[in-house]
Amino acid sequence: MSYKKQLSIFIVLDLFLVFSAFVLSHLLVNGLFAITHTFMISSAVLLGMYLGFSSSYRLYKKAWEYASVIELLIILKATALSVMAALFVETMITGQLMLRVMIVTWLLQVLMVGGSRFVWRIYRNQKQQYRPDYKRTLIIGAGAAGTMVARQLLQGKDCDLKPVAFIDDNPHKHNLDVLGLPVYGGTGRVVEAVEKLKIQKIIIAIPSLNKKQLNKIYTECAKSNTDTKILPMIEDLISGKVSVSQMREVQVEDLLGRKPVELDLELLSGTLKNKIILVTGAGGSIGSEICRQLIKFQPSKMILLGHGENSIYNIEMELRLEHDVAHTEFITEIADVQDAQKMMEIMYEYKPDIVYHAAAHKHVPLMERNPEEAVKNNIIGTRNVAQASSWNGVDTFVMISTDKAVNPTNVMGASKKLAEMIVQGMDQISNTKFVAVRFGNVLGSRGSVIPHFKKQIERGGPVTVTHPEMIRYFMTIPEASRLVIQAGALAEGGEIFVLDMGEPVRIVDLAKNMITLSGNSLEDIDIVFTGIRPGEKLYEELLNQDEVRSEQIYPKIYIGQRAELYLDEIESIIDNFSLMEKENLKQKLLELANRKPAHLKKSNWPISS
Template sequence: MNGGKKLAYQQRLPLLIIIDSILILLTVLLSSYLVHDTYFTTPAIITVSALLLSHHIFSFGYKLYKKAWEYASIGELIIICKIVTFSAVSVAISQLLFTQELPIRFLVNTWILHILLVGGSRFWWRVVRDTYMSTGEERVRTLIIGAGAAGTMVARQLLNNANSLHPVAFIDDNHRKHQLDILGIPVFGGIKKIKDAVDSLSIEHIVIAIPSLSKRQLNYIFQECAKTSARTQILPMLEDLVTGKVSVNQFRDVQVEDLLGREPIELDSKTISESITDKVVLVTGAGGSIGSEICRQVSAFSPKKLVLLGHGENSIYSIEMELKERYKHTGIEFVTEIADIQDVQKMNIIMDQYRPNLIYHAAAHKHVPLMERNPEEAIKNNLIGTMNVAQAASWNNVETFVMISSDKAVNPTSVMGATKRLSEMVIQKMDQTNQTKFITVRFGNVLGSRGSVIPLFKKQIEKGGPVTVTHPDMIRYFMTIPEASRLVIQAGSLAQGGETFVLDMGDPIKIVDLARNLIKLSGHSVDEIGIEFTGMRPGEKLFEELLNENEVHEEQIHPKIYIGKTSDLFIDEIEELIVTFSLMDKKSLRESIVGLANRKKEPKEVLSISS
C-alpha cells in the first residue's frame, strides 16, 4: 500500500513541476507583454529565473505537490497565495540586486497572473472531477436536517467526497436561515416542512445532523420523517465525532432506543464504586438479558470476584467468555455456578463458599402469557426461588441483597406480576428481621430483552409481516437494558434496607407506535408490512403502573429520591400459599396468587427513586 502511494507521487511530481514551470513562463511572458508590449526584456528574464527557483522551493516547503487537488478547498488556496507572494518578494529582491530597479507594475501583474494560472490549474481539476468524472452511479438526493455547524460540515463532506449521497436542501427551524443558501444548498424550511421537501424535491435519503438533540426532540423529528418514504439516518454520537472514532459522513440508522422520550440515567460513580470495588459480587440469572448487562457494568467497577450464577449453561458460558476477554488485564476473578434457585441447599452452599458482599437477584420467569398457563412454575421460581436466595444471603451475612422486580407488580392482574409483588413483600419482611439490607428495584419493560416485543416485531418484519399488536390502545413504559442495569446497580449503592426503588421512566409509549417505528426503521412502510390486532392476552393490562396512586409523597429527601408508601405485608398468607399451591388447580391458583398480591392494608413508608 505504501509503496503504491509512493510510486504514484513519484509519477506525478515531475508532471506537476513541468506544468508549473510552463505556467510560470507563461505568467512572465504575458505580464511582460502587458507592461512593455514585448516578451523578452531584462526584467522578464531575471523574473523567470528567480520565479522558477523560488516557486519550486516554496512549493516543496509547503508540500504543494502532495496535495490531492480533487478535494481542494480554501486551505489549498491560502497555501498557493503564500507561495506566490513569497516568490514575488524573492523576484523583487532579485530585480534590485541585478538591475537596481523595482518594476512594481510588472511585478504586480506577474503576482496576479501567477495566482490565476497556478491556482486555476489546481481548482480546474476539482471542477472537472466533480462535473465530468463521477463514479457513474446515480447520486441519492439527500435532505439534511439541521443547518448549523454539524449540518454544514455534513454537506461539505458530501459535496467534496465521492459519495453516493447528494445534498439538495437543508431543514432548520431557525427562521432567519429560511430561503437562504448554505454552500449553494437552499434551506427549505422548518421541521414541519420535511414531508413537503421530500415530495417536491424528490428526496430519497434524510440525514439528521443535530448532535445535541435530546431523545424527545429526535423522536419528534423522526415522526415527521416517518411520514415520508425516504430512508432516515442520523449523525454519529457527538463524543464519537470528537474522539475521532468515526467521521462526520459515517451515518448510522436511527435505533428504536434513540426514540425513547427520556434521557439516560446518570450514575453516581463514587457511591457505586464504594459498594462494588474490591468486593465479592454475585448475580443470579447472570446469563439473562438484565443479569448479563449487570455483570458487564459491575465489572467496570473492579470487584474482587464476580460470581455468575445461572440455570442455562450456554448463556453462562457466553457471558463468562465475554467478561474474561474484556477484563483479562484487570485482575477480576470470574467464577461460574450452574444452579437452580429453587434448590435452597445449593444456594446456601454457594453463599457459604463465596461469601458475597452484594447480590443482584435477576433470575426469574417473566413471560406473562406463559406464566398464566403455568402458575405453579411462577410460584416455584419467582417466589420460592427468591425466598431461597434471600434466606441463603441472610444466613451467610451478605451485606446487600438487590431484587429485580417489575412494574407488573403494581396492582397486578397477571400471575407473573403477582408473584413479583409477593416476592417484594418477602424481601421487605426479610429486611425487617435480618442484618442484611434487602431492597427491591422496580422498572418497566426493557427494550431488546428476551421475550420482549422488539425481537418479536423484528422477526415478523423480516418475514414480511404482519406485525401483531394485542390492542391499539395498549401502552407501556420502556427503557434500555443498560439503563435498567444502571438503575439496579445505583439502587444497590443507595440501599439502607427495605426500600423499593422505582425509576420514573418518562412518558409511556403506545405499542402500536413502537411497531410503526420499527417498521419504518427497517426500511419498510406500514402498508407494506401491515399491523394486525390480535386481542389482549390473559393477564395483560392496557397500561402498566410504576407506582400505585398512594405510593408517592411529594417530599423530596434527596435529588430525584422521594418518600413513598407501600402496603403491609401478608407473610402468613404467602407461607400458606407456598404450602398449598401444589394441591390447587391452575385456575384456583391463578386467582389465589393475584388476589393475595392485591390485598390492601394501611400504608407504610418506603423509598422510590426517580430519574
C-alpha cells in the same frame, strides 16, 4: 501516483506559474518585457521565496481533492510573502519601488496557483461523482454534520448515494445552496421534496437531536415511505470506527423520547473494582447485559448463576472473547434459585461482595395460568437468594423488579411486589444492604413486545396489539442494566430505586414505527387489535401513592419510600400455596400485593400516573 512524482509535478508546475505571473505583470503594467540583470535576480528571489514559504506552510502536503478555504488562505500567505520579499530585494537593487508590478504579480499568482489546485479538485470530484446506479439522497440537516455527509458522499468512490438537496428547519437557509445543493425547506416539506426530487434515500444528519425531536423528524420521513438512515454516533466518527458514508438504520431505541441515563463511573469503579460479584439469571436478557456492563469495572470474580446451561455457557464465552478479562476470574454455576440449600452452598463457597438478583419469571399470561410457579421462582427464589446473601455476609443485594409491581392486576406483578417486601424486610434485620430496582418494559428482552412484532412483520403481518390505548414505559437493555448497577452503588439499604422513564409510549405507535423501520408501509402490514389479556391494564405506574418521594438522588433516578410490609402473610402463602386452587392462590397474591396501608400520602411525583 507516488508522492515523490506528485510532488515533482506540483513544484515544476508552480514554478512555471509563478514565473509566468511575473512576466505577465510586467507586460500588463509596462507594456513591455525585457530580460535584464535585475529581472533575473528578482525572478530567482521570487521563485526561491515561493518555494520556501510553500514548504513552511506545508502546501505540498495537502490533499487537493479535499481543498477548502484553509488551503486557499495558505496559498494567499505563501504568494504574498514571496512577493513582498522579491519587492524588497528589487527595491534594494534598483532603488525603485515596483509596487504596481508586484501587486499584479501577486494577484496573478493567486489566480494561477490557486486555480490549478481547484481545477484538479473539480476534475477529481466530477470523475468520482457520477455512477449509473446512484440513489438520489435527501439530507436532513444543513449544518456541520449535514455538509460533512454531503461532501463525503460527493467525493466518495465506493458509495452509491448522490445527495441532491438538504432539508433544514432554519428559515435563514431556505432557498440557499450549500455545496451546490439546494436547501429545499423545513421538515414539514419532506414528503413534497421526496416526490418532486425523486428521492430514493433519506439521511438524518443532526447529531444534536434529542430523541423526541428525532421521533418527530422520523415520523415525517416515514410518511414518504422512503428508506431512512441516520448518521452514526459522532464519537464513532471521531474515533474512526465508522465513516460518514456508513449510515445505520434508525432503531426503535432512537425514538424513545428520552436521553439515556449516564453512569457515575468514579463511584462505580470504587464500588466494583476487585470485588466478587454474583449475578443470578446471568443467562437472561437483563442478567447477561448486567454482566457485560460489570466486566468493564474489573471485578476480581464474577459468578454467573443460571438454570439454563446453554445461556450461561453463551454469556461466559462472549465475555471471555469480547472483553478484557485479564483481571477477572469467571465461575459458572448451573443452579435453580428455588433450591435454598444450593444457594447457601454457593454463597458460602464464594463469599460474594455484591449480588444482582435477575432470575425471575416475567411473562404475564404464563404466570396467570401458572401462579404456583410465580410463587416458587419470584417469591421463594428471591427469599432463598436473599437469606443466603445475608447469612454469608454479602455487602449489597440488588433485586430487579418491575413497574407491574405497582397496583398489580396480574400474578407476575403481584409476585414481584411481594418479593420487594421480602427484600425490604431482610434489610431491617440484616447487615447486608438490600435494595430493589424497578423499571418498565425493556426493549428487545426475552418475552418483550419487540421481538414479537419483528417476527410478525417478517411473516408479512398482521401485527397484533391488545388495545389502541395501551401505553407502556420503555427502556433499552443496556440502560436497564446500568440502572441496576448504579442503584447498587447508591444503596444505603431498603430503597426501591425507580428510573424517570419520560413519556410512556402507545403500543400501537410502537408497532407503526417498527413497520416503517422495517421498510414496509402501514398499507402493507395490517395492525389487528386482539383485546386486553387477563391480568393486563392499559397503563403501568412506577410508584404507588404511599411510596412516593419527590426528590431525585441521582439524575433520572428516584427513590420510593418504605411501604408497609406484610411478611407474616407472605410466609403463610409460601407455606400453603401448594394446597391452594389456582384461582384462590391468584386472589391471595393480588389481595396482599394491593393491600393499602392505613395512611396514604398525596403527591404529584412526576412518574406516578
